[in-house]
Amino acid sequence: MKVSIIIPTYNERDNLEELFERISNAMEKAGYDYEIIVVDDDSPDRTWEYAEELGKTRGYPVKVIRRTKEKGLSSAVIRGFKEAEGDVFVVMDADLQHPPEKIPELVREIEKGADIAIASRYVPGGGVENWYWYRKLISKGAIMIGRVALPKIRHVKDPVSGFFALRREVVEKADLNPIGFKILMEILIKGTYKKVVEVPFRFGLRKAGESKLGGKTMINYLKHVYRLMKWEGEIDRLVKFSIVGTSGIVVNEGFLWFFVSELGMDKYIANIPATELAILNNFIWNDLWTFRDLRRYPLWKRLISFHVAALMGAIVQWLIYAPLVYLGMNYLVANLIGIAASFIVRFLFNRNVTWG
Numbered sequence: 001m002k003v004s005i006i007i008p009t010y011n012e013r014d015n016l017e018e019l020f021e022r023i024s025n026a027m028e029k030a031g032y033d034y035e036i037i038v039v040d041d042d043s044p045d046r047t048w049e050y051a052e053e054l055g056k057t058r059g060y061p062v063k064v065i066r067r068t069k070e071k072g073l074s075s076a077v078i079r080g081f082k083e084a085e086g087d088v089f090v091v092m093d094a095d096l097q098h099p100p101e102k103i104p105e106l107v108r109e110i111e112k113g114a115d116i117a118i119a120s121r122y123v124p125g126g127g128v129e130n131w132y133w134y135r136k137l138i139s140k141g142a143i144m145i146g147r148v149a150l151p152k153i154r155h156v157k158d159p160v161s162g163f164f165a166l167r168r169e170v171v172e173k174a175d176l177n178p179i180g181f182k183i184l185m186e187i188l189i190k191g192t193y194k195k196v197v198e199v200p201f202r203f204g205l206r207k208a209g210e211s212k213l214g215g216k217t218m219i220n221y222l223k224h225v226y227r228l229m230k231w232e233g234e235i236d237r238l239v240k241f242s243i244v245g246t247s248g249i250v251v252n253e254g255f256l257w258f259f260v261s262e263l264g265m266d267k268y269i270a271n272i273p274a275t276e277l278a279i280l281n282n283f284i285w286n287d288l289w290t291f292r293d294l295r296r297y298p299l300w301k302r303l304i305s306f307h308v309a310a311l312m313g314a315i316v317q318w319l320i321y322a323p324l325v326y327l328g329m330n331y332l333v334a335n336l337i338g339i340a341a342s343f344i345v346r347f348l349f350n351r352n353v354t355w356g
């Protein structure tokens with residue numbers, strides 16, 4: 001079995017020597033056959049040249065790809081997959097924030113039967129070095145958004161880690177988007193695999209050089225999550241869910257009118273059966289259409305869960321409406337914002353629980 005270690009680089013010259021040395025020690029100690037694939041985007045500091053030189057003078061099994069036309073982290077990793085000869089691929093950064101000593105542990109998980117082994121910051125024993133609480137909060141918040149928006153990855157604690165190992169077959173047939181922002185998330189959505197395991201590790205400090213990522217990171221991340229939702233058909237569901245929701249408004253109003261005008265019911269009371277009928281209407285269409293392929297729990301459970309979502313939505317709607325009105329906002333506008341929040345809450349709850 002051969003391991004291909006894929007390392008995207010941009011201006012990482014000063015990290016290479018220690019990186020190669022530690023990789024080579026770790027792999028030799030564990031007894032794995034390996035190759036290092038450096039995918040460099042024509043770094044001004046000539047990282048590619050130094051990588052080749054280290055390979056020649058010190059005998060490390062390095063293959064260097066110098067890209068002069070393309071750029072970007074994800075596309076570099078995808079290129080690495082194409083060049084790799086191994087049975088197991090490992091992806092890691094060059095800056096030593098990913099300790100090379102973890103590689104054998106990841107590979108061992110693959111040998112034991114995992115298809116993807118992630119070096120994870122967010123399982124017990126893992127962590128990050130020297131991050132302020134707000135940076136942790138942003139990181140965890142971003143992951144949480146990804147996990148609820150993409151139910152397929154909801155069991156993965158660190159789906160955006162840049163340090164992981166996988167079997168070649170996982171990505172061989174996958175149509176990975178080179179402009180994707182987080183390559184692991186892309187693989188978790190589009191790859192062919194069954195078992196994912198996470199191995200704890202501490203995300204260290206950058207040894208030399210500086211970070212290339214930052215600035216628009218959050219926006220790019222959200223764009224990537226959106227593209228993956230689209231690819232997964234989750235955006236289609238969202239559209240269907242809103243169409244059904246709109247039909248519910250018609251049902252609600254229609255029955256309210258019928259109960260009050262035709263049956264002479266009390267206006268305060270009539271609202272209750274009208275709302276319940278709208279909930280039932282929405283449930284039926286969502287069950288038969290929006291989430292048809294996801295019916296796993298018995299009907300009565302789905303029905304109860306759908307009502308829980310409706311109740312939660314109503315509470316959220318009110319919790320947003322009341323303070324906004326109190327703060328002086330126009331009550332119709334406040335209600336609209338409340339409805340939007342309720343919509344998101346109901347969709348996510350139904351997607352992850354009722355039809356989860």
Ligand SMILES: Nc1nc2c(ncn2[C@@H]2O[C@H](COP(=O)(O)OP(=O)(O)O)[C@@H](O)[C@H]2O)c(=O)[nH]1
Pocket residue numbers: 007008009010011012039040041071072073076092093094095097210211212213
């Ligand atoms: N080939 C290539 N590598 C990149 C690019 N951007 C970043 N990298 C490499 O990807 C790894 C992670 O980047 P880094 O700046 O450390 O990200 P951070 O740890 O999130 O700050 C490092 O090895 C970088 O050299 C790029 O556009 N092309």
Ligand SMILES: [Mg+2]
Pocket residue numbers: 093095097206211
């Ligand atoms: Mg880094």
